[in-house]
Amino acid sequence: MTMAAETVASTNAAANTVTSKNMAMAKAINDSLRRALESDPKVLIMGEDVGKLGGVFRVTDGLQKDFGEERVIDTPLAESGIVGTAIGLALRGYRPVVEIQFDGFVFPAYDQIVTQLAKMHARALGKIKLPIVIRIPYGGGIGAVEHHSESPEALFAHVAGLKIVSPANASDAYWMMQQAIQSNDPVIFFEPKRRYWDKAVVDTEAIPGPLHKAKVVREGSDLTLAAYGPMVKLCLEVANAAAEEGRSLEVLDLRSVSPLDFDTIQASVEKTRRLVVVHEAPVFFGSGAEIAARITERCFYHLEAPVLRVGGYHAPYPPARLEDEYLPGLDRVLDAVDRSLAY
Amino acid sequence: MTVESTAARKPRRSAGSKTGTTRTTDQSAADAPAVDAQATAAKRVTAKRAPAKRAPAKKQAAKPAAKRTGTGADPDLVQLLTPEGRRVENADYDPYVSALTSEDLRGLYRDMVLTRRFDAEATALQRQGELGLWASLLGQEAAQIGSGRATRPDDYVFPTYREHGVAWCRDVDPTNLLGMFRGVNNGGWDPNSNNFHLYTIVIGSQTLHATGYAMGVVKDGADSAVIAYFGDGASSQGDVAESFTFASVYNAPVVFFCQNNQWAISEPTERQTRVPLYQRAQGYGFPGVRVDGNDVLAVLAVTKWALERARHGEGPTLVEAFTYRMGDHTTSDDASRYRHDDERAAWEAKDPIARLRAYLEASNHANEGFFAELEAESEALGRRVREVVRAMPDPDPFAMFEHTYADGHALVDEERAQFAAYQASFADVEGA
Numbered sequence: 001m002t003m004a005a006e007t008v009a010s011t012n013a014a015a016n017t018v019t020s021k022n023m024a025m026a027k028a029i030n031d032s033l034r035r036a037l038e039s040d041p042k043v044l045i046m047g048e049d050v051g052k053l054g055g056v057f058r059v060t061d062g063l064q065k066d067f068g069e070e071r072v073i074d075t076p077l078a079e080s081g082i083v084g085t086a087i088g089l090a091l092r093g094y095r096p097v098v099e100i101q102f103d104g105f106v107f108p109a110y111d112q113i114v115t116q117l118a119k120m121h122a123r124a125l126g127k128i129k130l131p132i133v134i135r136i137p138y139g140g141g142i143g144a145v146e147h148h149s150e151s152p153e154a155l156f157a158h159v160a161g162l163k164i165v166s167p168a169n170a171s172d173a174y175w176m177m178q179q180a181i182q183s184n185d186p187v188i189f190f191e192p193k194r195r196y197w198d199k200a201v202v203d204t205e206a207i208p209g210p211l212h213k214a215k216v217v218r219e220g221s222d223l224t225l226a227a228y229g230p231m232v233k234l235c236l237e238v239a240n241a242a243a244e245e246g247r248s249l250e251v252l253d254l255r256s257v258s259p260l261d262f263d264t265i266q267a268s269v270e271k272t273r274r275l276v277v278v279h280e281a282p283v284f285f286g287s288g289a290e291i292a293a294r295i296t297e298r299c300f301y302h303l304e305a306p307v308l309r310v311g312g313y314h315a316p317y318p319p320a321r322l323e324d325e326y327l328p329g330l331d332r333v334l335d336a337v338d339r340s341l342a343y
Numbered sequence: 344m345t346v347e348s349t350a351a352r353k354p355r356r357s358a359g360s361k362t363g364t365t366r367t368t369d370q371s372a373a374d375a376p377a378v379d380a381q382a383t384a385a386k387r388v389t390a391k392r393a394p395a396k397r398a399p400a401k402k403q404a405a406k407p408a409a410k411r412t413g414t415g416a417d418p419d420l421v422q423l424l425t426p427e428g429r430r431v432e433n434a435d436y437d438p439y440v441s442a443l444t445s446e447d448l449r450g451l452y453r454d455m456v457l458t459r460r461f462d463a464e465a466t467a468l469q470r471q472g473e474l475g476l477w478a479s480l481l482g483q484e485a486a487q488i489g490s491g492r493a494t495r496p497d498d499y500v501f502p503t504y505r506e507h508g509v510a511w512c513r514d515v516d517p518t519n520l521l522g523m524f525r526g527v528n529n530g531g532w533d534p535n536s537n538n539f540h541l542y543t544i545v546i547g548s549q550t551l552h553a554t555g556y557a558m559g560v561v562k563d564g565a566d567s568a569v570i571a572y573f574g575d576g577a578s579s580q581g582d583v584a585e586s587f588t589f590a591s592v593y594n595a596p597v598v599f600f601c602q603n604n605q606w607a608i609s610e611p612t613e614r615q616t617r618v619p620l621y622q623r624a625q626g627y628g629f630p631g632v633r634v635d636g637n638d639v640l641a642v643l644a645v646t647k648w649a650l651e652r653a654r655h656g657e658g659p660t661l662v663e664a665f666t667y668r669m670g671d672h673t674t675s676d677d678a679s680r681y682r683h684d685d686e687r688a689a690w691e692a693k694d695p696i697a698r699l700r701a702y703l704e705a706s707n708h709a710n711e712g713f714f715a716e717l718e719a720e721s722e723a724l725g726r727r728v729r730e731v732v733r734a735m736p737d738p739d740p741f742a743m744f745e746h747t748y749a750d751g752h753a754l755v756d757e758e759r760a761q762f763a764a765y766q767a768s769f770a771d772v773e774g775a
Binding site: 070075076080081083084086087088089092094111112119120121122123125126160161163183185259261262 | 543555557582585746750
């Protein structure tokens with residue numbers, strides 16, 4: 001449980017060197033993509049508006065200018081085509097990093113991702129590899145119109161052959177992107193769009209930990225909050241609020257949804273004996289359900305309360321004026337914490 | 344003294360003027376010829392573009408509107424051998440087959456005969472319970488051998504699940520194709536050893552892979568070409584449309600090879616399209632050609648032409664090989680429920696193998712000895728396939744966990760261990 005302390009220490013130390021910069025998550029991903037393009041001529045960027053415009057969130061800003069249209073490719077507006085051609089490019093030896101413009105736009109590509117991309121390595125008995133990263137800005141909280149605020153990670157986590165990660169801060173975004181691009185498996189990289197502008201210190205010379213390992217980002221003793229992507233920041237705020245009431249919450253940044261680091265969750269729950277999982281995605285059949293089931297199996301005799309989940313409702317993502325009610329917020333998570341502690 | 348108006352005999356376009364439905368009906372009736380006219384115009388453009396620069400002045404434009412039946416009389420159908428095996432001249436495509444020797448011609452015949460024999464053996468093996476399913480290529484041998492033989496070793500092929508003849512041309516051992524139909528793997532061969540991708544079962548998906556691969560070829564500065572196989576049914580898939588778009592805007596060196604075998608399981612081509620499929624290409628800005636898919640020489644010539652265009656940076660081509668699925672869709676299908684025997688009989692008269700044999704015999708390219716030898720080789724192939732399939736072992740149960748990921752995955756490791764413990768629990772009981 002010293003990981004949090006280590007992270008802070010290394011961040012502080014790194015802040016004094018030239019390799020550390022305080023930057024927004026969007027910029028961190030941009031720098032990471034730039035580094036990948038520089039270091040591996042097989043890396044390609046593909047997507048709608050990723051070229052001249054630099055993407056609707058400017059995550060690919062300036063990359064086409066510096067690496068050319070052959071490597072930073074504006075594609076036709078056809079998501080299945082983007083992923084399908086990326087598969088072909090990967091078969092030819094390239095490492096495409098494709099952008100799906102918004103979470104709700106990924107479904108035309110769902111067939112290519114689930115039926116082709118996820119299974120091809122196994123179908124070839126390992127003789128071909130599909131090192132493709134699919135970047136998806138996801139989640140709500142930005143007041144967007146329909147189909148721009150969804151969290152479809154569970155729909156992909158159900159599929160063997162895919163890896164699914166989601167960074168919660170700029171530093172992880174930078175390093176996890178490096179690792180995702182180096183992965184020989186397809187990785188769906190869910191970028192919490194409401195955190196794109198949050199800044200953190202990024203040390204570009206650090207030695208990152210494993211991609212699929214969870215981190216304890218705040219130590220505590222009364223209850224564990226587990227989250228990833230956009231909800232980690234919220235959970236830290238919840239832990240602060242709870243601390244004022246004399247409750248010590250441990251916060252886990254899961255970082256990876258597939259594989260999920262159950263060992264880290266288990267270790268935490270064996271200590272705190274209570275677990276609340278938080279995600280923006282609907283609770284029903286969400287990743288919290290899988291965590292609850294597995295942690296109940298692993299920690300049955302340690303648990304003082306059932307694993308509780310806080311997430312979206314079983315309703316279409318609501319109009320923006322209602323999203324604050326739909327998304328987990330400070331009070332809803334605290335309510336779940338209270339309920340867990342009341343057992 | 345009045346001039347009789349012909350207009351009076353036509354249905355009023357504004358009849359009743361209040362009945363919207365009447366108008367709609369009339370409107371669509373009036374639109375129909377317009378669609379035809381458009382289609383004809385499109386065809387002319389396509390036909391003009393198709394043979395590219397080599398074409399000496401085309402007579403085609405002056406010809407009457409083509410029939411859509413795909414018979415030998417169809418002027419838009421490229422044909423070098425009539426169904427009777429008579430060689431017909433074609434200034435545009437003859438150059439692509441003029442260098443063929445007698446040996447080459449016998450080779451094409453041998454390829455088709457052996458492919459058909461292999462296919463028949465696989466069907467028999469399914470009937471015997473050795474395979475779970477088989478998708479026969481019966482009737483499509485010329486489309487597959489002609490196009491397969493047009494490829495170079497460095498070209499890359501993206502097949503559907505029926506390209507047994509193309510696999511043959513790519514030197515993929517035919518028994519490799521049977522693993523997935525027996526149920527011992529889901530593909531299993533190394534696509535890169537013969538540049539022959541895995542069979543793709545979901546209709547049309549592979550056309551995008553082919554296009555992406557072709558985009559990569561261009562990035563590498565190579566002059567290889569890519570060929571994507573699909574069928575008339577797949578032509579309705581969005582992925583095929585998207586692959587046309589991508590290939591077109593990136594000028595990718597890919598040949599879209601559509602075997603129009605007239606049937607998508609039980610649905611005739613009329614359920615997929617209102618225009619001849621090759622004309623679809625025009626809307627995407629690349630040429631489309633319809634070739635007699637039962638004429639191995641014509642298919643070879645047209646595919647070579649299309650592959651050369653790709654190599655020379657001229658971009659994609661759509662080739663529609665007009666052919667016929669002589670058998671059922673698969674061994675699980677029963678075509679007698681939806682089509683008549685007389686249709687099959689009509690196509691039997693255009694059989695690709697009989698046609699080439701007639702030509703070989705009439706032109707003294709082959710003698711009886713050749714045919715007898717091939718017969719023996721055929722039987723030997725059938726025997727070998729039978730033996731290999733019957734000896735094909737079931738996979739190890741743990742194989743299902745293998746290769747799910749290239750770099751591993753904690754959950755797979757965990758579940759594999761659980762499965763091992765579960766299996767071992769039985770062994771304990773048995774051992775006790």
